Amino acid sequence: MKYIFDLHKTMLENNLILVYEGEFTQEITKSVLAMAERNMDSSGEESAVKRKVFNVMVECLQNIVKHADAVANDHSAVFMIGKQDNEYIIISGNPIMNENIDGLKAKIDQINELDKDGLKELYKSIIKNTEISDKGGAGLGFVDMARKSGNKLGYDFPTLDDKSSFFCLKASVARL
């Protein structure tokens, strides 16, 4: 049963206030949001910070619900929130087919190169021209996460097997 203590220690060491691993649905999204909101409320977080964290969480969670690739019968993904003295960290990880990695990297790299005004212009040009996809997305999630976060998005793609990888995404929101 050592893993229980190890997991507890890992969470404390990384200041993780919430970790969810498993299936992602709209109902789960609402529950995770409600827990994170309660946590921020009870610690008396500034409302401007709460709103930005909530915003980034929604896009992150709905990204997984809509886009996580079904890889080898394993649909599970992970979502966590860390709370440091100076910022909140919103992290997600989900399986992705290897052929989708390059497109995703290019999209996030493009966003990370833009400043505040560049992101605003990109947002406006996408929203004017986009149609809602079959999956229900507007193609605006990462841009919005970058705007609300005010920081660059971090990513990594550790390999699962020869067909798939694990897409890790990290966004941070500064505390005032």
Next chain:
Amino acid sequence: MDILNLEGTEDTPKIMLDKGNGIFEISGRSLPEDSAEFYQPVLDWIEEYSQDANPSTEFMFKLEYFNTASSKLILDVLSALEDIDGMSIMWYFHEDDEDMEEAGEEFSELVEIPFEFKTY
């Protein structure tokens, strides 16, 4: 014309569209699982309203939060309102919510409708 009245939930906004009483309001949180499906009745209602609109219409948005998929549909709603004579938008935002204020400004730059900004 029928009233469209939807109670708000934790992930869908309250909708009140009432031609007779001159109430046109979308308020609360908008992060539905399927934003296109959620907003379709609103777009249908506006389409019918546009056939015989009141001389002037003040359409109120008082949103606490909306996700990106909803933002696309809100733009679709605004685009549908754009063709109606006498249309104006009341965009409410919480007084310390700069992001919601900026979101309203961006929408106002994307459609040709007068916007009035108000805090609550």
